[in-house]
Each structure stands twice: as structure tokens, then as C-alpha cells.
Amino acid sequence: MTEPMTMDMDTKNQQFDEDLEKILDLLEESAYFKARDELLKYNAVDIAEMLEDVLEDFGVEKVVILFRMLPKDISVDVFSYLPGDDQVSIVGAITDRELSYIMKEMDFDDKIDVLEELPANIVDKILEKTPREERKLINEFLKYPENSAGTLMTPEYISLQETMTVGQAMAYIKSEGLSSETVYTCYVKHGGRKLEGIVSLRALVIADDDTLISDLMETEYVYLNVYDDQEEVAEAFKKYGFLALPVVDNEHRLVGIITFDDIMEIIEEETTEDIERMGGVMGESDKEYLDMGVFRHVKNRLPWLLFMTVTLMITGTLISQFEAVLSQVIVLVAYLPLLMGTGGNTGTQAATLIIRGLSVDELDLKDVVKVLWKELRVSIILGIVLSIFNFLKIVIVDQQSPMIGLTVAVAMIIVVMFAKLLGGMLPMAAKKIGVDPALMATPMISSITDMVSSVIFLFTASVLLGITL
Amino acid sequence: MTEPMTMDMDTKNQQFDEDLEKILDLLEESAYFKARDELLKYNAVDIAEMLEDVLEDFGVEKVVILFRMLPKDISVDVFSYLPGDDQVSIVGAITDRELSYIMKEMDFDDKIDVLEELPANIVDKILEKTPREERKLINEFLKYPENSAGTLMTPEYISLQETMTVGQAMAYIKSEGLSSETVYTCYVKHGGRKLEGIVSLRALVIADDDTLISDLMETEYVYLNVYDDQEEVAEAFKKYGFLALPVVDNEHRLVGIITFDDIMEIIEEETTEDIERMGGVMGESDKEYLDMGVFRHVKNRLPWLLFMTVTLMITGTLISQFEAVLSQVIVLVAYLPLLMGTGGNTGTQAATLIIRGLSVDELDLKDVVKVLWKELRVSIILGIVLSIFNFLKIVIVDQQSPMIGLTVAVAMIIVVMFAKLLGGMLPMAAKKIGVDPALMATPMISSITDMVSSVIFLFTASVLLGITL
Numbered sequence: 035m036t037e038p039m040t041m042d043m044d045t046k047n048q049q050f051d052e053d054l055e056k057i058l059d060l061l062e063e064s065a066y067f068k069a070r071d072e073l074l075k076y077n078a079v080d081i082a083e084m085l086e087d088v089l090e091d092f093g094v095e096k097v098v099i100l101f102r103m104l105p106k107d108i109s110v111d112v113f114s115y116l117p118g119d120d121q122v123s124i125v126g127a128i129t130d131r132e133l134s135y136i137m138k139e140m141d142f143d144d145k146i147d148v149l150e151e152l153p154a155n156i157v158d159k160i161l162e163k164t165p166r167e168e169r170k171l172i173n174e175f176l177k178y179p180e181n182s183a184g185t186l187m188t189p190e191y192i193s194l195q196e197t198m199t200v201g202q203a204m205a206y207i208k209s210e211g212l213s214s215e216t217v218y219t220c221y222v223k224h225g226g227r228k229l230e231g232i233v234s235l236r237a238l239v240i241a242d243d244d245t246l247i248s249d250l251m252e253t254e255y256v257y258l259n260v261y262d263d264q265e266e267v268a269e270a271f272k273k274y275g276f277l278a279l280p281v282v283d284n285e286h287r288l289v290g291i292i293t294f295d296d297i298m299e300i301i302e303e304e305t306t307e308d309i310e311r312m313g314g315v316m317g318e319s320d321k322e323y324l325d326m327g328v329f330r331h332v333k334n335r336l337p338w339l340l341f342m343t344v345t346l347m348i349t350g351t352l353i354s355q356f357e358a359v360l361s362q363v364i365v366l367v368a369y370l371p372l373l374m375g376t377g378g379n380t381g382t383q384a385a386t387l388i389i390r391g392l393s394v395d396e397l398d399l400k401d402v403v404k405v406l407w408k409e410l411r412v413s414i415i416l417g418i419v420l421s422i423f424n425f426l427k428i429v430i431v432d433q434q435s436p437m438i439g440l441t442v443a444v445a446m447i448i449v450v451m452f453a454k455l456l457g458g459m460l461p462m463a464a465k466k467i468g469v470d471p472a473l474m475a476t477p478m479i480s481s482i483t484d485m486v487s488s489v490i491f492l493f494t495a496s497v498l499l500g501i502t503l
Numbered sequence: 504m505t506e507p508m509t510m511d512m513d514t515k516n517q518q519f520d521e522d523l524e525k526i527l528d529l530l531e532e533s534a535y536f537k538a539r540d541e542l543l544k545y546n547a548v549d550i551a552e553m554l555e556d557v558l559e560d561f562g563v564e565k566v567v568i569l570f571r572m573l574p575k576d577i578s579v580d581v582f583s584y585l586p587g588d589d590q591v592s593i594v595g596a597i598t599d600r601e602l603s604y605i606m607k608e609m610d611f612d613d614k615i616d617v618l619e620e621l622p623a624n625i626v627d628k629i630l631e632k633t634p635r636e637e638r639k640l641i642n643e644f645l646k647y648p649e650n651s652a653g654t655l656m657t658p659e660y661i662s663l664q665e666t667m668t669v670g671q672a673m674a675y676i677k678s679e680g681l682s683s684e685t686v687y688t689c690y691v692k693h694g695g696r697k698l699e700g701i702v703s704l705r706a707l708v709i710a711d712d713d714t715l716i717s718d719l720m721e722t723e724y725v726y727l728n729v730y731d732d733q734e735e736v737a738e739a740f741k742k743y744g745f746l747a748l749p750v751v752d753n754e755h756r757l758v759g760i761i762t763f764d765d766i767m768e769i770i771e772e773e774t775t776e777d778i779e780r781m782g783g784v785m786g787e788s789d790k791e792y793l794d795m796g797v798f799r800h801v802k803n804r805l806p807w808l809l810f811m812t813v814t815l816m817i818t819g820t821l822i823s824q825f826e827a828v829l830s831q832v833i834v835l836v837a838y839l840p841l842l843m844g845t846g847g848n849t850g851t852q853a854a855t856l857i858i859r860g861l862s863v864d865e866l867d868l869k870d871v872v873k874v875l876w877k878e879l880r881v882s883i884i885l886g887i888v889l890s891i892f893n894f895l896k897i898v899i900v901d902q903q904s905p906m907i908g909l910t911v912a913v914a915m916i917i918v919v920m921f922a923k924l925l926g927g928m929l930p931m932a933a934k935k936i937g938v939d940p941a942l943m944a945t946p947m948i949s950s951i952t953d954m955v956s957s958v959i960f961l962f963t964a965s966v967l968l969g970i971t972l
Contacts, residue, residue: 075723077723077725077743079742079743079744204708207708207709208708208709211705211709217705217708218687218704218705218746235687235704235705235708236680236686236687236704239673239676239677239686239704239708240676240677240680254544254546256546271767272767272771273548274546274548275548275763275764275767277687277746277763294744294746294763295744298740298741298744301770302741302863305774306859306863308778309777309778309781309855309858309859310855310856310859312778312781312782312855313781313851313852313854313855313856313944313945314848314851314852314855315852315855315856322860322865323856323857323860323865323866323874323877324860324865324866324870324873324874324877328877328880328881328884329884331877331881332881332884332885332888335849335852335881335885336885336888338848338852339845339848339849339852339885339889340889340892342844342845342848343841343845343889343892343893346840346841346844346845347841347893347896349840349841349844350837350838350839350840350841351837353836353837353840354834354836354837357833360833360836361830361833364826364829364830365823367822367823367829367836367839368819368820368822368823369819370819370836370839370840371815371818371819371822371839371843371953371957372812372815372816372818372819374840374843375811375815375818375949375950375953376808376811376812376815378847378949379783379807379808379811379945379946379949380804380808382782382783382945383782383783383784383804383807383808385782386778386779386781386782386783386784387779387782387784387792388792390775390778390779391791391792391793394771394775396791396792396793397792397793401793404793405792405793408792408793408797408800411797412797412800412801412804415797415798415801416801416804416805416808419801419805420808420809420812423809423812424812424816427816475782476782476848476851476945477848480844480847480848484840484844488840
């Protein structure tokens with residue numbers, strides 16, 4: 035018996051790196067069998083990670099050597115865990131025969147994922163060698179819109195008939211023996227392909243052999259439509275915590291199922307997209323940071339930067355309208371960043387909380403008044419605390435006149451209140467008009483608060499210091 | 504047969520709201536049975552959501568009426584899906600007998616969750632009425648450190664012996680019949696309680712009845728330690744995509760299992776914490792936005808705001824060192840926000856990408872050189888594009904002298920390069936020294952870039968415009 039893997043992440047990562055180095059050393063020495071044994075101490079997910087590292091650091095030749103060492107069944111699993119780019123690299127370096135084998139053995143949903151990544155000529159070559167029935171199914175699956183439930187589902191599920199007994203059903207499952215995650219919920223079809231109900235393997239195992247499936251099945255179940263967006267799919271999984279959900283077409287015919295393990299990735303991808311948008315980076319996050327080319331990075335970052343350049347220029351123009359104030363009391367320039375920065379920061383805090391709340395369904399559009407009321411109270415307290423702090427610093431440390439301190443303090447309270455209410459409201463307004471609330475984070479909020487904060491500050495100064503504009 | 508629920512989220516939410524209103528109307532009219540029928544069209548997750556809404560809008564009395572309408576077994580499920588706060592409210596409003604029933608029937612891990620939320624006196628009252636064996640187990644579970652694997656696990660799992668046959672194992676599972684998610688992986692123990700291997704229900708179903716468990720079980724499995732932090736637990740689930748993972752103590756004895764559905768919540772919580780930190784909000788996100796009091800909101804937001812006030816004041820002081828430049832060329836004040844803002848924005852973009860990359864394990868500390876090289880190239884291109892754009896705007900639209908335009912353009916390239924490299928490096932440096940990289944987002948990056956950008960800009964101006972400081 036081999037040692038079970040420890041999941042203490044730090045030790046594990048270290049062990050992982052050491053073992054990978056050992057394997058590469060063994061390869062150098064042409065000690066292939068030893069290298070293989072070392073490699074096989076890990077499971078398919080880990081081996082895939084090792085191949086990823088090797089591909090990045092040493093290129094595809096070395097990866098293919100390692101890949102060919104693997105027992106065939108494991109190599110298929112490992113292949114399906116690799117990122118799309120790496121799969122494409124490997125496909126380019128192995129023989130047609132090896133490729134055929136992998137494609138034949140892969141789970142159907144993984145196969146679709148790979149085919150979507152590969153260049154058209156290779157896809158055609160693969161489809162040529164695929165049996166006619168399956169080819170038809172693959173073509174059907176490839177036609178679903180990108181990011182729809184249709185592209186995530188697998189047609190590999192257990193379907194039962196209402197009229198079967200539990201004993202018959204169990205015998206049928208034994209004879210089918212599908213992959214692990216697709217077997218735990220079975221789907222009961224009526225007549226042709228219409229989905230009638232679902233029954234869990236657990237219920238089957240516990241029930242008596244002669245119970246009828248129709249008595250056992252649940253007829254109130256959650257299902258997805260084949261055209262649902264992957265974000266909705268992820269929502270449904272997060273909400274209900276099911277292992278798998280059935281996918282039906284517009285005629286309520288069962289066309290496939292989606293399993294939770296494929297959704298974990300989608301949730302991560304969607305969250306990454308949200309986070310990046312909140313940080314002012316556009317574009318899809320379908321590639322890893324390092325795999326993305328320099329120009330793609332530029333393209334993803336430029337839109338917000340240009341937008342903000344324009345708003346910052348407007349802010350500049352607004353500020354220059356107050357030249358009279360600034361040239362008379364040049365010390366105000368030193369406090370301008372303070373007001374603008376605080377506006378941006380407090381607004382961003384509120385916007386971040388609201389965007390996240392909306393995204394995890396803790397908040398709803400109907401909560402808008404509650405949000406505004408909460409932000410109003412929070413901003414008054416924060417505004418007062420920051421005002422006092424700044425007033426004391428300006429008068430005592432900077433030795434400025436109390437009127438300058440008062441100007442900053444008064445402007446501060448107004449700015450904080452404005453920024454908090456804006457940060458609370460803007461994401462909700464975006465959602466209301468069907469725009470992604472994540473776009474209302476730092477870049478948008480700080481663009482607006484920069485403009486407004488500087489005007490509030492300089493206007494307050496002109497009033498309190500009695501300077502005619 | 505009732506209509507199956509549609510998962511088209513928009514239609515569903517609307518339907519949901521309408522039905523909830525209908526139920527409340529029926530309650531008003533004392534049409535309890537009709538209200539109950541309407542309620543029971545939904546599953547436990549949805550009913551819990553309805554109760555949440557009712558609690559928020561109408562208070563606990565109304566919720567308890569609805570809650571008492573539910574069949575007992577459903578009421579237990581609904582209760583376990585409610586957020587902690589709401590559970591506490593309901594516990595305060597139902598009878599001891601009702602509470603005992605709920606506590607008795609709940610899954611063990613949910614029970615632990617509830618007990619952790621309840622005030623000590625109620626916990627004691629509940630434990631008094633719990634059978635001795637279970638009380639011992641509960642007390643053991645309650646002792647695990649907060650957010651550890653120990654608090655997430657359930658002791659409800661199927662344990663088999665190596666010497667059993669598949670037939671015996673299936674008969675045993677039938678007799679035990681545990682809750683749905685805990686039954687799909689069975690755990691094989693050796694002698695006392697040491698975990699020896701795992702076997703999936705799928706493998707059992709497919710195997711012949713007289714196969715020995717020892718021949719069927721997998722001895723290379725991933726496991727967790729009872730003291731692992733919930734973040735590590737979530738990592739393991741995300742990485743391997745398993746349904747359940749066994750939890751062992753330091754002697755490798757199996758003490759419980761964690762199932763994937765409980766992890767979905769943890770992943771969401773951890774992501775929320777990351778996002779909030781990136782937006783400058785501290786504190787744990789164990790409560791929903793609206794449930795959190797005003798002072799807790801203030802407390803979570805004040806630390807960063809005070810920190811940034813201090814750095815913004817330093818920026819102000821730095822700027823006032825250049826009073827000579829500013830008072831001679833007051834128009835520069837108008838371009839100061841542009842430089843500072845662009846520094847903050849470009850830095851935040853880079854930091855966001857790196858923080859997320861680190862958090863989903865796409866990036867590693869060893870990638871630091873690759874990250875810097877990528878950011879360097881991206882920043883040069885972005886810097887040049889923004890410089891040209893700004894130069895033209897300043898000279899053509901603002902009608903300023905080309906030297907002013909050149910000052911802004913030169914400073915812009917330097918600022919963008921500095922900010923991108925800082926944004927790329929700071930999260931990695933934080934990780935290196937064991938600080939959460941998420942703390943290196945907007946607030947920290949913009950604090951530093953504000954200071955540096957203004958100095959770069961004003962220093963460039965003094966050199967190019969030939970002004971002695």
C-alpha cells in the first residue's frame with residue numbers, strides 16, 4: 035500500500051515540487067520506469083498539474099515523453115484535466131492514433147470541451163474517425179451557443195422507465211456502469227424523451243427490489259434549459275447544492291445533465307470576471323494571466339484607462355475653474371488629493387459591498403431604500419470621525435488656520451456622504467437597467483467622486499474663505 | 504403531478520415573489536390550508552428563502568405561523584437552510600418541544616452549525632435533552648477551532664470493513680440509509696478507527712456481490728486533517744472535484760467527512776472576504792450586508808480610511824514641497840489628478856489580476872520574474888498610448904504650450920510603468936511574507952501611487968520647465 039497523500043497544502047506543494055524535480059532527473063538519466071512509478075504516486079489531477087508545469091518550463095517534447103509513460107486509461111483522465119491551450123499543444127505533438135484513442139475514451143462533456151478548443155482541421159480529422167451516431171451527437175452539442183448549459187452538459191446519464199422495478203433498474207445500472215459523477219441521479223423518461231422525474235441512486239439502494247420506479251421518483255425537480263447561460267447554471271447549483279441537474283430542451287425533452295464538478299470551474303471563472311471588472315479590467319477571463327499575450331492584456335486594460343483619462347481631464351478642467359481660489363490659497367492644493375482620495379475610497383467600499391451582495395443574491399433591487407438608509411448612517415459617522423481627525427491634524431500638526439481646517443472638515447463630511455450614497459446606489463441602478471453591477475466598482479465610482487469631490491472642496495473653500503470665484 | 508419548477512431565473516424570481524404574496528394574502532384571510540399548499544409547491548431551499556423574506560419584512564410572528572404549517576420533516580430541512588441569525592430568531596419563538604424535534608432530526612453537521620450560533624443557555628437546554636452518546640459527540644465537535652475542517656464535517660458516513668463482500672456491504676448500506684450526500688462514498692476502516700481506503704457506491708453497485716471490499720477499495724485517496732483551515736478545505740474540493748472528503752485526526756483515525764454542498768458556501772464566503780478586502784473593507788463577512796449593524800459597518804471600513812487619510816496627507820505634504828512649481832505654473836494643478844488617478848487605476852488593474860491569479864493558484868511566487876516582464880511590456884505600450892492621447896488633448900484642446908504637454912506625457916509613461924510593476928509585485932511580496940495578497944489591492948496600491956505619481960509629475964515639471972525648487 036502506498037502512503038495516502040496528505041492534504042496539508044504547504045507540505046504537499048513542497049513534496050510535489052521535489053517529486054517533479056526527481057521525475058525530471060530520472061528522465062535525464064533515461065530511467066523511464068522509475069520516473070513512471072514516481073509519477074503514478076499521484077492522481078490524475080496532480081499529474082495534469084505536473085505536466086502543466088513541465089510544459090511551461092521545458093516545452094512540449096518533454097511533456098509528451100511523460101504523457102506517453104502513463105497507462106492509457108490514466109492518460110485520458112490526465113488529458114481531460116489539462117487546460118485547453120495545453121491540450122492543443124499535446125494534440126499537435128502526438129500521433130493520430132494516440133489522439134483517436136484519447137478522444138474515444140474521454141467523457142463526452144470533456145470531449146466537447148476539447149473539440150471547442152482545437153483548430154477546425156483537427157476537429158474534422160477527429161470527427162471522420164468517430165462512429166456516425168456519435169458524430170451526429172457531437173455536432174449537435176457543438177452547435178449550442180457559447181457559455182450555454184448545452185455546452186456544459188453530458189449525454190451520459192442513466193435513464194430509467196417508470197414501469198421498471200428497483201431490481202430491474204439496479205441491474206440496468208450495473209450493465210451500463212457510467213462514470214462516477216453521472217450515476218448518482220437517474221432520470222425517468224416518459225414515452226419518448228420527455229423528462230418525467232428523477233430518482234437518486236441512494237433511494238434505489240435503500241428501496242426494496244420490487245418497488246416500482248414510478249412510486250419512488252420525485253416529480254418536483256429543478257431543471258435547466260439547454261440555452262440557459264452558464265451564470266444561471268452556476269446560480270442554480272450554488273442555490274440548491276445538488277450533485278447534478280437535468281437539462282431539457284424547449285419541448286421538455288431530456289438532452290443531457292450537468293454535474294457539480296464542472297460547475298466549480300464555471301463559478302471560479304465567473305467570479306474572476308467579476309473581480310477583474312471591479313478592478314477595471316475588461317474582457318473574458320478564459321485564459322490564465324501568463325498565457326495571455328501582451329496585446330490582449332493591453333486591449334483588456336485600455337478601455338477603462340481611456341475612459342478614466344477623459345473623466346480625470348474633466349476633473350482637471352473643473353479644478354481650473356477655481357484658479358482664483360487656488361492661487362490665493364495655494365495650500366489648498368495639498369488637501370485636494372485628500373478629499374478626492376477619500377471620496378474614491380469610501381465610495382469604493384460601499385460599491386464593493388453592494389456589488390458582492392447583488393452577485394450572491396443577498397441583496398435585491400427592492401432593498402434600495404434600506405441600502406441608502408444604511409449607507410447614510412454609516413457615512414455620517416465615518417464623515418464625522420474623519421473630519422475631526424483631519425481638522426486636528428491640519429490645525430495642530432500643519433499649523434494652518436482653523437478656517438482651512440474647517441473647510442477640509444466640512445467638505446469631508448459632504449464628500450463621504452455623497453460617495454457612500456453613490457457607491458450604494460450605482461450598482462443597483464446598473465442592475466436595474468441590465469448592466470453588470472461589477473462595472474460600477476473602483477473605476478466608475480472614483481471617476482465620478484474625483485470630479486464631485488474636487489468641486490465640493492473648492493466650492494466650500496470659496497464660501498468659507500470668502501473668495502469670489 | 505405538479506408542474507416541475509422552471510429554472511429560467513427571471514421568470515422564476517417573478518413567480519416566486521408573486522406566490523409569496525399570494526401566500527401572505529391567504530394567511531391574512533386565515534386560509535391556512537390553501538397557504539400551505541402554495542408553500543409546498545416549492546422545495547426546502549426555496550421555502551427557506553421565502554421565510555427569510557417574510558422575516559425581514561414582517562417579523563418573526565408571521566414566520567413562525569408559516570413554519571408551523573410545514574410537514575415536520577420538511578420543516579427540519581427548511582430550518583437547516585436558513586441563515587444563522589434567522590435560525591436564532593425562530594428558536595426564540597417556538598416551543599421547547601418543537602425545538603427538540605428539529606434538533607433531533609437535523610443532519611449532524613447542520614446541528615453543529617446551529618449550536619454554534621445559539622446563545623449558551625439555549626445550547627445547554629438542548630444538550631440536556633440529547634442522548635448521552637450524541638451529547639458527547641456534539642461537545643467534541645464544538646471544541647474544534649472556528650473555521651477548521653472539524654467544524655464542517657459530519658460523523659454520518661458509511662464505514663465498511665475490508666473483509667466484507669460487496670453483497671454484505673450493500674445490505675449494510677440499505678440498513679443504515681443515511682442522508683443523500685453522505686452515502687456515495689464509503690470508508691473502509693482497519694482494526695479500530697484508522698482509515699484504510701475508500702470505495703464509491705458506484706463501484707459497489709457495478710461490482711459482483713461476492714467481490715471483497717479489500718479488492719475494490721482505493722488506497723490512494725485525498726484526505727483532510729481535522730485542524731485544516733476551511734480555506735484549505737475549499738482548495739482541496741475545488742482542485743479535485745470530489746463529492747466528499749474524509750477528515751482524519753493526527754493518528755489518521757477517521758473522525759468525519761465533509762461533503763461538497765457545504766463547501767460551496769465556504770467558497771462563496773472566502774471569495775466575499777477577498778473581494779471586500781480588495782475594496783478596502785476589513786472584518787469577517789459572516790453576516791449579510793443588511794444584517795450587519797451600522798457600527799459594525801463603520802468598524803470594518805474605518806481602518807483603511809484612516810490609513811489612507813494618513814497617506815493622502817503625506818501626498819499633500821509632498822505636493823506642497825513643490826509650491827514653487829505650482830505657483831509659477833498653476834495650470835499644472837489641473838493635471839495633477841490625471842497623473843495620480845492614472846497611477847492608481849493602472850496599478851489597481853495589475854494588482855487585481857495578480858491577486859486573483861494567486862488566489863486561484865494560476866500564479867505562484869516563482870512566477871515573479873515572468874509577471875514583472877509581462878507588466879513591463881504592457882505598461883510601456885499603455886504608457887505610450889496614454890501619453891500620446893494626453894499630449895494631443897493638452898496641446899490641441901486645452902491650447903497649452905507643448906512643454907506642458909510633454910511634461911504630462913513623460914511623467915505619464917514613468918507613472919504607468921511604476922504603477923504596473925508595483926501592482927504586479929506587491930501582492931506577490933505580501934504572499935511571500937505571509938500577508939493576504941488581497942490587502943494589496945486598490946487602497947494600498949493607490950495610496951502608494953498617489954504619493955509617487957505626484958512627485959514624479961512635479962519633479963518632471965521642474966526639470967522640463969526649468970523651475971528651481
